[in-house]
Amino acid sequence: MNITGKARLTAVAIIGALALAACGSDSGSGSSSSASGSGNANCVTGSIKASGSSAQKNAMAEWINAYQTNCSGATIDYQANGSGAGIKDFINKQTAFAGSDSALKDQDKTDADARCSTGPAIDIPMVGGAIVMAYNVSGVAKLILTPDVIAGIYNNTITKWNDPKIAAVNPGVTLPDATIAAFHRSDSSGTTDNFTKFLGTVSASSWTYPHAKDWPAAIKGGQGAKGSDGVASAVKSTANSIGYMELSFAQDAKLSTAWVDNGGGAIEATSQNAASTIASATVTGTGNDLALKIDYTTKTGYPIVLVTYEITCEKGLDAALVPLTKSFLTYTAGDEAQGKLTNLGYVAITGDLLTKVRTAVSSIS
């Protein structure tokens, strides 16, 4: 094969272009002037990894973006691979902190304490969420449900929308004579765990299944969809359907959400109503471990809530990781960051609980 001079020149040009592209610098690294935003004077440089709950994925993404924009030289990498995987990563010293929908318990607690050589592992609640009942029934602008009715729908004792039990709580509303298409999560999820915990606590006579991350296998009927976005999209595209998901997913899909009557009148599924339930939770952990016990029987706030914890070491985290972890978590516990949560469809931590959260974060060393 004869290689002509022109071909040779072209080859050199292509190789040169590729080499120059490879040498190009990343935009923004090192040369950025820090934005004069709300002045996060607590900037620290470094790089940490975190992983865990996908429920707080959007909140984390927003916070990381804000923190990194304000503090050049800091890199935080959050992988939303699930609470279980996040805790395993933390125990295996792959990450600086883990995001989890449930607090550490049993063997995981022992392993996590062992990972933090000199101090205990602590759960710090950082992101709250409301589990809403999104529905797609045409002509029904406002739907009220009680925990017993929700349990009945999901354990297949209530099968039609115009069942007397639903009509009893919705006076004056015309409900269609149609089968209810109830959607649950087909994958393991902290949302399912908290939802079934709520049903098991408040309507124990109708809901006899233990709470778990997997939907109870004993229930026949209902359809499963993968991920909260899967459930949202299923409810959106199926007539006469209902599904449980976090508020942010229902808002994104523009689905109507049901009001929940826990015995004290119907309460709308909003961020503010859920915030009061979270703020009134009791702390079951000791010292700076803020594992919470939510009062699902509350009659004044929206009762179906969940909290995502950041799990890290109070003492004993690797010295290189402590400054940035502490600085980032201080930011996320701050007013500005918590204020962003409501816009994203999450629920902010407020009141005394927020003070305890800040104390716990400041004790990281």
Add this chain to the structure above:
Amino acid sequence: MSTTVEPPGAPAPATAAAGIKGAAVRRGDRVFLGLSRGSGIVILVTMAAIAVFLVWKAIPSLQANTANFFTTSEWSPDANPAFFGIAALTFGTLMTALIAMLLAVPVGIGIALFIAHYASRRLATVLGFITDLLAAVPSIIFGMWGIEFLTPHLTGLGEWLTTYLGFIPLFKNDLGIYSRSIMNAGIVLAIMVLPTISAISREVFVQTPRAHIEASLALGATRWEMVRMAIFPFARPGMISASMLGLGRALGETIAVALMLSATYDINWHITEPGGITFAANIALKWNEAGTIGLSALIASGLVLFVITLAVNMSARIIIARRSDFSGAN
């Protein structure tokens, strides 16, 4: 094969490495032999490593299991005590794969036949290109397309089957809901394995000796009779091989099925009702939140899938071996 007559008194040639009796061994031959032998060994070592890993990691959950692993449908390995079994998983996997094969094999072979012997050259090229393009679509796209677009449109088919064929228990539907069913997942799987079956069958069809084809045409056979007499007997091992490859993909397809099925852990013969779960989809859905025993249980189910796929491929090899003259395996 060539034979050489050795001249009397010549030194004994090195035959072991040469393959061709009597030829001297050159360095290039030795290098090539080493490389190909090495590749074969790498494959065997990889397979062995996978098998050992699966068995090793699966043992803790099998020891902790309080239920019969093969006959239980429920899946709660992280409960206390652990209680899980693969009955529902096996049923779902085999059922979806069966539906996929029943739909994909006739259509795939039909496409291959059309491209190889019926279509004009230009049409054949275009059609072949498009069929191969289907193989390039990622599985997750199939899953999303299946659940968002295809499932609502298959409700009509489900209703038709229930109305006219409802006396067959397979097509009965007690719930009136036709989405997220094993039948829908099987249909999407059929579309996914179609390009594999079609491409390999096509290659085998065009290799039919022209002499056979022309002989049958000369004897007065119609085109279809020619296909039946000359092409199918020749191509049978190849078609079986293609179907087995497609079946392998159908058995192991993960994310598309995870998106399309409703994940219920029971053996439900009404394939148009929502429900069902397969080995691979179960692993995809439960992996992230699984505890230690849960992970081990998922790996145990992966081991079962590995064994099933191995069994399927081995039976395919046995079938092909009967026509060893035409098989690439020899």
